[in-house]
Amino acid sequence: MAVVEFQKVSKQYVAGQMPAVDSLDLSCNEGEMLALLGPSGCGKSSTLKMAAGLEDLTSGEIFFDGRPISALPPAQRNVAMVFEDYCLYPNLSVEDNIGFPLTVQRVAADELDRRVSEITAMLGLEAIRKQSVRDLSGGAQQRVSIGRALIREPDLVLFDEPLSHLDGDQRVYLRSEISRLQKSRGLTSILVTHDQNEATAMADRIAILDGGKLQQVATPRELYLRPANIFVANFIGEPPMNLLEARIEDGKTIDIGVPGLALTLSSQRSKVVESRRSGGLVVGVRPEHVSVLPANSHDANAWLSYREPRGDVDVLTLTIEGPVPLKLVAEIDGPSSYRVNDRLRVDILADHVHLFDPESQANLEAAGGVQ
Numbered sequence: 001m002a003v004v005e006f007q008k009v010s011k012q013y014v015a016g017q018m019p020a021v022d023s024l025d026l027s028c029n030e031g032e033m034l035a036l037l038g039p040s041g042c043g044k045s046s047t048l049k050m051a052a053g054l055e056d057l058t059s060g061e062i063f064f065d066g067r068p069i070s071a072l073p074p075a076q077r078n079v080a081m082v083f084e085d086y087c088l089y090p091n092l093s094v095e096d097n098i099g100f101p102l103t104v105q106r107v108a109a110d111e112l113d114r115r116v117s118e119i120t121a122m123l124g125l126e127a128i129r130k131q132s133v134r135d136l137s138g139g140a141q142q143r144v145s146i147g148r149a150l151i152r153e154p155d156l157v158l159f160d161e162p163l164s165h166l167d168g169d170q171r172v173y174l175r176s177e178i179s180r181l182q183k184s185r186g187l188t189s190i191l192v193t194h195d196q197n198e199a200t201a202m203a204d205r206i207a208i209l210d211g212g213k214l215q216q217v218a219t220p221r222e223l224y225l226r227p228a229n230i231f232v233a234n235f236i237g238e239p240p241m242n243l244l245e246a247r248i249e250d251g252k253t254i255d256i257g258v259p260g261l262a263l264t265l266s267s268q269r270s271k272v273v274e275s276r277r278s279g280g281l282v283v284g285v286r287p288e289h290v291s292v293l294p295a296n297s298h299d300a301n302a303w304l305s306y307r308e309p310r311g312d313v314d315v316l317t318l319t320i321e322g323p324v325p326l327k328l329v330a331e332i333d334g335p336s337s338y339r340v341n342d343r344l345r346v347d348i349l350a351d352h353v354h355l356f357d358p359e360s361q362a363n364l365e366a367a368g369g370v371q
């Protein structure tokens, strides 16, 4: 399996227009599952296609184990691809689809049978080995297409939205199957998805793209705990983070424009904002870091404008009273007994807030310190 490295890779389809991929520096380690995640049009598929050789690079280079590969045709890259719509041969059986890449290479019949048997066993497809793929469910078809990808023992496996045509149960099942295979066989893999749950569940690291530019690459936990900028903060987490305009009152108090709801930072964190006394900042508050309690008339500071029960949690849209009423989304244990128009006491857990520069949008506490 290879280490894959993108160095200053750009892709511009139409001269004069914004590049689809803009000077991408990114690596995928040996045996790692790296997810490319971002909104539609952010450049995920273009990046994948350049690695596969299905699109040329406009500039930059891609390396497999230190070897530049952008001039190689797809067939010489030893890259396998798993597509969202399976791309199987409908008239062939499971075993003939899986063995197809070896048939093309004219591998001897006994070797072909041995390797097909290994792959069908690994994917739990032995019982349906002789069946036509046309008769299979979407999940089983996708397992066949994964088998066909792996039989060639590729240096890199590219998964292009592999689960997007599957429904609920099959999706969750295949997600765990792909992860199990990827880890047990040490497959260097790149996964394209627009589903953050899928990326978080399957990937060792996630690269977040927006407008063709890499925003951050990190483990799912790191993205959640220390988003590099406002885009990542807003993109990771559901419901999304609350983003509040704020000012620094003194060295450690942040005014979010609501009397009685100023945030006091720890002395360590207050160092970060000290240098920003004259300027504003953006405070990010995850919905799970908003505390909500029943209130009587003198300590209430908010009312409930909407409650969305989601089973084990409730998502509450709250209106905080102030000179300019402030909307805040909270996620609390559910089901709660709160009702729309209830008066409540709302507080923000100051130790958990994220602090961003409104101009550069960067996290003020990200590596490298104040921007």
Ligand SMILES: Nc1ncnc2c1ncn2[C@@H]1O[C@H](COP(=O)(O)OP(=O)(O)OP(=O)(O)O)[C@@H](O)[C@H]1O
Pocket (backbone or CB within 6 Å): 013, 014, 020, 038, 039, 040, 041, 042, 043, 044, 045, 046, 047, 194
């Ligand atoms: N063949 C093409 N010719 C011209 N523009 C293209 C072509 N392929 C993609 N683009 C443009 O490049 C940008 C990035 O597209 P790309 O498909 O890589 O993004 P994506 O993140 O994979 O999006 P999606 O999730 O919608 O597939 C988009 O603006 C898209 O319209």
